[in-house]
Amino acid sequence: MADLTTLDDLFVRKLRYVYDAEQRLTKALPKLAESARSSVLKQAIETHQMETQTHVARLEQLFGILGTKSNADTDDAIKGLISAAGDMAGLHGDDAVRDAAIISAAQEAEHYEIAAYGTLRTWARLLGHGEGAQLLERTLEEEKKADQKLTEIAGALNLQAATSHAR
Amino acid sequence: MADLTTLDDLFVRKLRYVYDAEQRLTKALPKLAESARSSVLKQAIETHQMETQTHVARLEQLFGILGTKSNADTDDAIKGLISAAGDMAGLHGDDAVRDAAIISAAQEAEHYEIAAYGTLRTWARLLGHGEGAQLLERTLEEEKKADQKLTEIAGALNLQAATSHAR
Numbered sequence: 001m002a003d004l005t006t007l008d009d010l011f012v013r014k015l016r017y018v019y020d021a022e023q024r025l026t027k028a029l030p031k032l033a034e035s036a037r038s039s040v041l042k043q044a045i046e047t048h049q050m051e052t053q054t055h056v057a058r059l060e061q062l063f064g065i066l067g068t069k070s071n072a073d074t075d076d077a078i079k080g081l082i083s084a085a086g087d088m089a090g091l092h093g094d095d096a097v098r099d100a101a102i103i104s105a106a107q108e109a110e111h112y113e114i115a116a117y118g119t120l121r122t123w124a125r126l127l128g129h130g131e132g133a134q135l136l137e138r139t140l141e142e143e144k145k146a147d148q149k150l151t152e153i154a155g156a157l158n159l160q161a162a163t164s165h166a167r
Numbered sequence: 168m169a170d171l172t173t174l175d176d177l178f179v180r181k182l183r184y185v186y187d188a189e190q191r192l193t194k195a196l197p198k199l200a201e202s203a204r205s206s207v208l209k210q211a212i213e214t215h216q217m218e219t220q221t222h223v224a225r226l227e228q229l230f231g232i233l234g235t236k237s238n239a240d241t242d243d244a245i246k247g248l249i250s251a252a253g254d255m256a257g258l259h260g261d262d263a264v265r266d267a268a269i270i271s272a273a274q275e276a277e278h279y280e281i282a283a284y285g286t287l288r289t290w291a292r293l294l295g296h297g298e299g300a301q302l303l304e305r306t307l308e309e310e311k312k313a314d315q316k317l318t319e320i321a322g323a324l325n326l327q328a329a330t331s332h333a334r
Contacts, residue, residue: 004264004268005261005331006261007264009260010328075251076250077250080243094171100177100290107286108279108283111279112248112275122321126328127329161293164173
């Protein structure tokens with residue numbers, strides 16, 4: 001295990017995990033969108049995939065501000081979350097039920113990112129990285145909105161899924 | 168991949184993942200508490216470990232109500248989150264910085280659980296499992312409180328961590 005002497009070290013290390021997470025998501029989200037049956041869900045995932053590319057670019061901008069290389073460190077947490085989402089997307093059965101499963105996994109990944117960006121934004125502020133804190137805050141808000149959008153879509157889809165066996 | 172015909176199937180499948188997640192957490196949390204340096208953080212993790220045992224028991228009660236066996240399905244998401252937390256707990260360096268790292272990982276796991284229980288509670292309501300929805304709601308509230316507690320502790324610890332290099 002590497003040494004961590006200051007919160008600045010931890011901040012950069014955590015940024016590298018999130019940088020890895022966002023890169024993995026840019027690859028995983030198109031597959032998830034492809035598996036979705038509802039066109040509304042498909043579009044929401046595609047929109048978030050584009051936002052995710054912006055999040056990658058923002059992190060690169062932040063590494064630049066900090067004068068650190070844009071290196072990624074393997075993020076075990078997102079690997080697990082993406083693997084779980086893949087399991088959900090691979091399920092066979094009723095379309096609405098499968099879409100409900102995809103949303104549940106996507107929201108778990110969103111919540112993970114909300115926690116991670118919340119921590120990073122707080123650390124950036126404490127460390128006096130004003131511009132960095134603003135970049136992280138913008139991504140955090142987009143993650144929260146993406147989660148809310150999924151909750152909205154889930155509202156209609158879950159109802160459809162709950163009654164699917166009666167069709 | 169197994170078949171999913173109804174939301175009830177998905178509900179039970181998801182319960183089995185969460186059942187696995189809670190069981191893994193009951194084993195992981197004592198190690199995380201041991202790694203924490205702050206006594207307040209240590210105690211908060213220990214308290215949550217006891218709550219986690221209650222969450223396991225509640226899930227078993229729920230399986231009983233549904234007339235299904237209490238089987239666990241490997242939850243890749245929590246495996247990844249616990250592995251990431253282990254990396255954080257294994258870091259060397261300033262005590263406050265390491266504790267800040269532990270809190271960040273613990274909050275990511277909490278957020279994952281909040282998302283999972285939120286989905287399960289919603290599905291239980293839709294499916295007319297009133298008693299089950301109440302059990303899930305109680306756990307969800309405890310997860311949210313545990314997350315808030317960690318945010319409170321992080322407030323003081325982060326400040327300490329931010330100034331640690333100046334000591």
